[in-house]
Amino acid sequence: MNNPTIVISGTGLFTPAELITNEELVESFNKYAERFNSSHHDQIGRGDLEAIPLSSVEFIEKASGITKRYVIDKRGILDPEVMAPQIAERTNDQQSLQCEISVAAAQQALEGANRQGGEIDAVIVACSNMQRPYPAMAIEVQEAIGAQGFAYDMNVACSSATFGMQAAYNAIISGSASRVLVVNPEICSAHLDWEDRDCHFIFGDVCTAIILERESEALSDHRWEILGTKLSTQYSNNIRNNFGFLNRCDPAGIGKPDKLFKQNGRKVFKEVCPMVAQLITDHLGELNIKTSDLSRMWLHQANLSMNRLISKKVLGKEPTEQEAPVILNHYANTSSAGSIIAFHLYNADLKNGDLGIICSFGAGYSIGSIIIKKQM
Numbered sequence: 001m002n003n004p005t006i007v008i009s010g011t012g013l014f015t016p017a018e019l020i021t022n023e024e025l026v027e028s029f030n031k032y033a034e035r036f037n038s039s040h041h042d043q044i045g046r047g048d049l050e051a052i053p054l055s056s057v058e059f060i061e062k063a064s065g066i067t068k069r070y071v072i073d074k075r076g077i078l079d080p081e082v083m084a085p086q087i088a089e090r091t092n093d094q095q096s097l098q099c100e101i102s103v104a105a106a107q108q109a110l111e112g113a114n115r116q117g118g119e120i121d122a123v124i125v126a127c128s129n130m131q132r133p134y135p136a137m138a139i140e141v142q143e144a145i146g147a148q149g150f151a152y153d154m155n156v157a158c159s160s161a162t163f164g165m166q167a168a169y170n171a172i173i174s175g176s177a178s179r180v181l182v183v184n185p186e187i188c189s190a191h192l193d194w195e196d197r198d199c200h201f202i203f204g205d206v207c208t209a210i211i212l213e214r215e216s217e218a219l220s221d222h223r224w225e226i227l228g229t230k231l232s233t234q235y236s237n238n239i240r241n242n243f244g245f246l247n248r249c250d251p252a253g254i255g256k257p258d259k260l261f262k263q264n265g266r267k268v269f270k271e272v273c274p275m276v277a278q279l280i281t282d283h284l285g286e287l288n289i290k291t292s293d294l295s296r297m298w299l300h301q302a303n304l305s306m307n308r309l310i311s312k313k314v315l316g317k318e319p320t321e322q323e324a325p326v327i328l329n330h331y332a333n334t335s336s337a338g339s340i341i342a343f344h345l346y347n348a349d350l351k352n353g354d355l356g357i358i359c360s361f362g363a364g365y366s367i368g369s370i371i372i373k374k375q376m
C-alpha cells in the first residue's frame with residue numbers, strides 16, 4: 001500500500017516586540033567589561049585575573065552576519081549590572097511564557113491551514129530549552145488551543161524543528177495522528193551568557209509553528225508536499241549546555257558558565273559544514289533530485305559564512321538571496337526556529353512543482369533535512 005501524501009499546510013511566526021541592535025549590545029557589554037576591569041584593577045594588575053576584552057560591532061557583523069536580534073526582555077540584557085533577561089515567574093494558574101508564544105505562532109499556522117485548534121490531534125513542542133521538565137509544555141499548548149489527541153515535548157537543540165517534523169510525518173503515516181502541530185518556542189536569550197564576549201551576540205528569541213496533515217484532507221490555499229525526511233546525529237562536545245536537574249546535587253557547579261550555552265565556534269564551523277553538505281547531497285540523491293532542480297534552501301541560521309559555504313558545497317556555486325534566503329541578519333541564531341522562519345517568510349513566490357529543502361544543524365551534532373515540493 002502506498003503511503004498517503006503529507007503536506008505542510010500552515011506555518012506561523014511570533015516575533016517579540018523588543019529588539020537589540022549590535023550597537024546597543026556592544027555599548028552595554030563594554031560598560032560591563034570596563035566596570036569589571038576597573039573594580040578588579042589590582043588583581044588584573046597582579047596577573048591573578050584576566051581583564052575582559054571589549055566587544056566590537058565590526059567583529060560581530062564580519063564573523064556572523066548578525067545585525068540585531070529580537071528578545072523577550074531587552075532591559076535586563078542591556079543593564080550592565082544584570083546582563084540577563086528579566087522574566088518574572090508566573091503562578092501555576094497562569095499560562096506559561098513558552099505556551100503563550102507557542103499559541104501566538106500556532107494561531108497563525110492554523111489560519112494558514114484553514115483549521116481550528118480542535119482539528120489538531122497531536123502537538124509537538126520541539127525546541128532547545130524547555131522552561132520546565134513537566135507537565136510537558138506541549139500538553140499546555142494542546143489545552144490552550146483546544147487540540148485533541150496527545151502532545152509531547154522533544155529537544156534536539158537546533159535541529160528540534162526538523163526532527164519534530166519527521167516525528168509528525170511518521171505519526172500521520174502510521175495513523176497515530178491525522179493533523180499535527182509542531183511548535184518551536186525558542187527563548188534563546190535565557191540560555192545565553194551575555195557576559196561572554198565570544199558568544200554574547202549569537203542568539204535571539206522567536207517562536208515558529210508548522211502544521212502537517214494528509215494532502216487528501218488539507219484545506220489550505222498554500223501547500224508543500226513532503227517528499228522525504230532524513231536525520232543524522234553524531235556526538236560532540238563542541239556545543240554544550242550542562243544545565244539540568246542534577247546541578248543541585250553538586251553545589252560547586254551552580255551558576256558556573258557551563259550551565260549556559262558554550263561552544264567551540266571554530267570547530268563547529270569546520271566539522272559541521274561538510275557533514276551538512278553531505279547529508280543534503282545524499283538526501284537529494286536518494287530522491288533522484290539534481291541540485292540544479294532545487295529552487296530554494298531554507299537553511300538553519302547560525303552564521304552567514306557557514307550558510308554560504310554549505311550552499312556553495314551543495315550547489316557548486318555561490319547561492320543567490322533567492323536560492324538561500326538569509327534571516328539571521330535580523331533575527332540572529334534562533335536555534336531550531338531559524339530554518340522555519342526562513343521558510344515562513346520566503347516561500348510564497350515559488351510556483352507549483354518547485355522543489356526546496358529545509359535543513360537544520362546544530363548541537364549534538366544533529367542535522368535534519370526535509371525535502372518539499374510546492375503543490376499550490
Ligand SMILES: CC(C)(COP(=O)(O)OP(=O)(O)OC[C@H]1O[C@@H](n2cnc3c(N)ncnc32)[C@H](O)[C@@H]1OP(=O)(O)O)[C@@H](O)C(=O)NCCC(=O)NCCS
Nearest residue numbers: 054055056059063064158197198265266268269302303362
Ligand atoms: C562564533 C563565531 C561567529 C566566531 O567567529 P570566528 O571567526 O570563529 O572567531 P573566533 O572565535 O575565532 O575569534 C576571532 C578573534 O576575535 C576575537 N573576538 C571574539 N569575540 C569577539 C567580539 N565579540 N568582539 C571582538 N572580538 C572578538 C577572539 O578573541 C579572537 O581573537 P584572537 O584572534 O586575538 O584570539 C563562528 O565561529 C561561528 O559562527 N561558528 C559556528 C557557530 C555555530 O554555528 N554554532 C551553532 C550554534 S547552535
